[in-house]
Amino acid sequence: MNSKIQALRNQMKVLNIQGMIISNPVNIKYLTGLTEEGTFLITPKDNIFITDSRYLEAVNTFLTIDQEIISYNLKNLNKHDYEAFFSECENVGFEESYVTYEMYKIYLQTYQVNLIETEGIIELHRMVKDEEEIENIKKACNITDKCFEYIRGFIRVGMTEKEIAFEIEKYMKINGADGLAFDTIVASGSNSSMPHAVPTDRKIEENDIIQFDFGCRVNGYCSDFSRVLFVGIITDEMRRVYEFVLKEYEYIVKNLSEGIDVKDLLKRCEKDYQDNEYELLHSFGHSLGLDIHEEPILSSKHDFKLKKDMLLTVEPGVYIPGKFGIRLEDTILINKSGCNTLTKSAIGIKQIF
Amino acid sequence: MNSKIQALRNQMKVLNIQGMIISNPVNIKYLTGLTEEGTFLITPKDNIFITDSRYLEAVNTFLTIDQEIISYNLKNLNKHDYEAFFSECENVGFEESYVTYEMYKIYLQTYQVNLIETEGIIELHRMVKDEEEIENIKKACNITDKCFEYIRGFIRVGMTEKEIAFEIEKYMKINGADGLAFDTIVASGSNSSMPHAVPTDRKIEENDIIQFDFGCRVNGYCSDFSRVLFVGIITDEMRRVYEFVLKEYEYIVKNLSEGIDVKDLLKRCEKDYQDNEYELLHSFGHSLGLDIHEEPILSSKHDFKLKKDMLLTVEPGVYIPGKFGIRLEDTILINKSGCNTLTKSAIGIKQIF
Numbered sequence: 032m033n034s035k036i037q038a039l040r041n042q043m044k045v046l047n048i049q050g051m052i053i054s055n056p057v058n059i060k061y062l063t064g065l066t067e068e069g070t071f072l073i074t075p076k077d078n079i080f081i082t083d084s085r086y087l088e089a090v091n092t093f094l095t096i097d098q099e100i101i102s103y104n105l106k107n108l109n110k111h112d113y114e115a116f117f118s119e120c121e122n123v124g125f126e127e128s129y130v131t132y133e134m135y136k137i138y139l140q141t142y143q144v145n146l147i148e149t150e151g152i153i154e155l156h157r158m159v160k161d162e163e164e165i166e167n168i169k170k171a172c173n174i175t176d177k178c179f180e181y182i183r184g185f186i187r188v189g190m191t192e193k194e195i196a197f198e199i200e201k202y203m204k205i206n207g208a209d210g211l212a213f214d215t216i217v218a219s220g221s222n223s224s225m226p227h228a229v230p231t232d233r234k235i236e237e238n239d240i241i242q243f244d245f246g247c248r249v250n251g252y253c254s255d256f257s258r259v260l261f262v263g264i265i266t267d268e269m270r271r272v273y274e275f276v277l278k279e280y281e282y283i284v285k286n287l288s289e290g291i292d293v294k295d296l297l298k299r300c301e302k303d304y305q306d307n308e309y310e311l312l313h314s315f316g317h318s319l320g321l322d323i324h325e326e327p328i329l330s331s332k333h334d335f336k337l338k339k340d341m342l343l344t345v346e347p348g349v350y351i352p353g354k355f356g357i358r359l360e361d362t363i364l365i366n367k368s369g370c371n372t373l374t375k376s377a378i379g380i381k382q383i384f
Numbered sequence: 385m386n387s388k389i390q391a392l393r394n395q396m397k398v399l400n401i402q403g404m405i406i407s408n409p410v411n412i413k414y415l416t417g418l419t420e421e422g423t424f425l426i427t428p429k430d431n432i433f434i435t436d437s438r439y440l441e442a443v444n445t446f447l448t449i450d451q452e453i454i455s456y457n458l459k460n461l462n463k464h465d466y467e468a469f470f471s472e473c474e475n476v477g478f479e480e481s482y483v484t485y486e487m488y489k490i491y492l493q494t495y496q497v498n499l500i501e502t503e504g505i506i507e508l509h510r511m512v513k514d515e516e517e518i519e520n521i522k523k524a525c526n527i528t529d530k531c532f533e534y535i536r537g538f539i540r541v542g543m544t545e546k547e548i549a550f551e552i553e554k555y556m557k558i559n560g561a562d563g564l565a566f567d568t569i570v571a572s573g574s575n576s577s578m579p580h581a582v583p584t585d586r587k588i589e590e591n592d593i594i595q596f597d598f599g600c601r602v603n604g605y606c607s608d609f610s611r612v613l614f615v616g617i618i619t620d621e622m623r624r625v626y627e628f629v630l631k632e633y634e635y636i637v638k639n640l641s642e643g644i645d646v647k648d649l650l651k652r653c654e655k656d657y658q659d660n661e662y663e664l665l666h667s668f669g670h671s672l673g674l675d676i677h678e679e680p681i682l683s684s685k686h687d688f689k690l691k692k693d694m695l696l697t698v699e700p701g702v703y704i705p706g707k708f709g710i711r712l713e714d715t716i717l718i719n720k721s722g723c724n725t726l727t728k729s730a731i732g733i734k735q736i737f
Contacts, residue, residue, distance in 0.1 A: 066582075067580075068580075084663065084664075084665040084666070085578075085579045085580050085665050085666050086578075086580060088577065088578055088705055088706075089578050089580075089581075125485075127484065127485040127486045128484055128485075128486040129484060130484060130485050131480065131481055131482060131483060131484055131485070132478075132480040132481075132483050132484070132485055132488045132501075133480040133481040133501075135485045148485075148486075193557075197554070197557055197558070201550070201554060204546075204550055205550070224441065225438075225439075225441055225442050226438045227420075227421075227438050227439060227442075228442075229419075310437065311437075312437040312438050313437070313438050352441055353441075
């Protein structure tokens with residue numbers, strides 16, 4: 032049995048649950064490596080993956096004896112089989128933040144058990160990454176950096192945001208990514224004032240600002256990265272905003288390390304925003320891993336202490352409605368005495384052409 | 385107010401619910417056209433979209449007075465505002481098949497209402513498409529057909545499945561698709577025996593079979609399409625399986641029309657599978673629209689009558705474990721006296737080279 036399943040079993044004892052129904056495919060991938068559709072059960076005796084005929088061959092090819100996971104075909108299980116899985120359990124945990132209200136009721140009926148909320152025990156484990164997970168994220172960050180370098184040379188006035196976004200995605204997929212971390216953002220001119228802009232047919236013009244936000248996956252693990260490029264003239268207002276965002280970015284990164292309470296750190300940043308009358312449209316960052324957004328969130332509303340081997344994005348942004356926006360972002364690894372920036376592209380003001 | 389929101393309001397009266405909380409982004413897009421994150425409330429007096437600072441500018445740019453939708457910024461709402469929305473309601477509906485158990489409990493606390501399951505009333509409306517929706521799907525099918533024609537000329541021995549899948553995705557995006565309907569399947573040789581194979585680094589070899597399954601989106605609406613190509617020699621076994629799958633496909637398509645009970649139709653197909661000792665690994669098809677998988681499902685376990693302007697895929701498949709698989713699939717529009725195939729690529733046995 033692998034260490035992740037073992038750790039979960041230990042944690043289940045603390046919560047007084049003797050079994051668990053795991054439905055979130057990201058948690059199933061984390062615990063087992065399996066990416067096929069199905070439900071993973073931790074029973075007192077066994078680790079069981081229930082899938083269907085579409086996936087059974089792939090699942091059985093993937094599983095080895097060492098993993099101690101038994102696969103079942105859904106259609107071969109009857110009412111009594113389901114009830115037997117947890118027959119010795121007083122309480123069975125489920126993922127209340129993933130399972131729908133409808134599925135909750137179906138689970139109650141199918142397994143005939145006392146279902147208990149587990150308050151994200153698997154997600155809590157996922158917050159601190161192991162060596163292999165960090166290695167995957169480093170690879171994803173490296174592809175992302177190379178992509179940004181490539182794309183700076185690729186952009187021409189007259190290209191559309193969509194064309195540039197497509198080229199970014201193509202570059203990452205051809206150069207080792209197994210997928211995108213999220214939909215690529217390329218927002219030019221006034222489109223950049225929307226933090227989650229979707230690439231449009233707008234063509235790049237002289238003196239445009241271009242906001243980029245993209246990332247890729249390696250073995251399912253994400254990178255996340257934002258930069259701004261200027262096509263020609265940079266107005267005084269843009270320069271002022273850029274320098275403000277960069278100052279906030281540098282202040283946060285300088286202070287991140289194991290043991291830090293982010294709440295205090297970010298209150299100071301929020302005050303800077305207020306003093307400059309900039310509206311704070313989103314948090315200062317978030318963790319990431321198999322999901323692009325994981326806990327913890329970098330916000331003064333969230334109270335937590337950083338641990339070694341947590342991953343975070345730092346991404347302050349300022350948006351001037353109808354005019355432009357600037358966001359700078361890196362993927363960052365927390366260590367004992369500070370942090371390492373895993374996306375390494377230069378972060379100063381950059382003009383192209 | 386548009387006809388879709390009006391139809392929902394009428395249906396709500398039948399269910400004796402005076403308000404509804406709509407959380408599923410696909411249902412929100414269907415009802416309002418909005419694609420930004422948020423929650424859509426139908427209250428006795430108003431249609432309300434609650435979003436956050438990241439999306440507010442985009443939402444307000446999109447909404448027109450005709451739509452009669454009021455937008456709110458999450459952070460400006462307090463406890464009393466939430467309680468006021470449904471203060472006159474005896475029952476408020478929610479989407480039990482989308483809302484998590486955790487969100488259900490938060491809704492109860494936030495809105496202080498009697499929450500009622502709505503059994504997919506919005507999804508039921510979505511089953512029959514209007515003219516504009518059908519037009520979008522026709523466009524997506526047309527791009528898909530053109531892509532298949534292009535890709536037949538593109539493939540060479542020695543290319544990997546991933547390279548071919550990437551070229552398919554690039555072609556569709558460049559030629560008018562706003563996204564993929566689902567992850568593209570290109571499965572060659574024995575990889576084709578898995579219905580949901582993920583493209584690998586396996587290189588196309590002489591005498592390979594290649595299974596394709598792909599589709600794209602236009603304005604969010606999906607196409608879905610599968611074909612098989614043979615690189616060189618076709619074995620007798622492959623030919624036998626292909627002809628069987630094609631016969632099943634043709635039998636189903638010939639019999640689809642408004643008023644047909646699919647259960648009876650598909651029982652005959654299932655018997656054909658049994659008689660030939662082929663295992664049935666998945667259903668014969670599914671509806672599609674803003675989601676790639678919508679109700680109804682083409683399976684003898686689902687009892688329903690077809691209606692005009694429903695969309696369906698027909699996709700019989702046979703999989704010989706460890707050897708090969710063959711699936712043929714088109715996107716099909718039901719009409720009064722039959723059906724129209726919207727993906728129009730030829731479906732007979734096709735060799736390349």
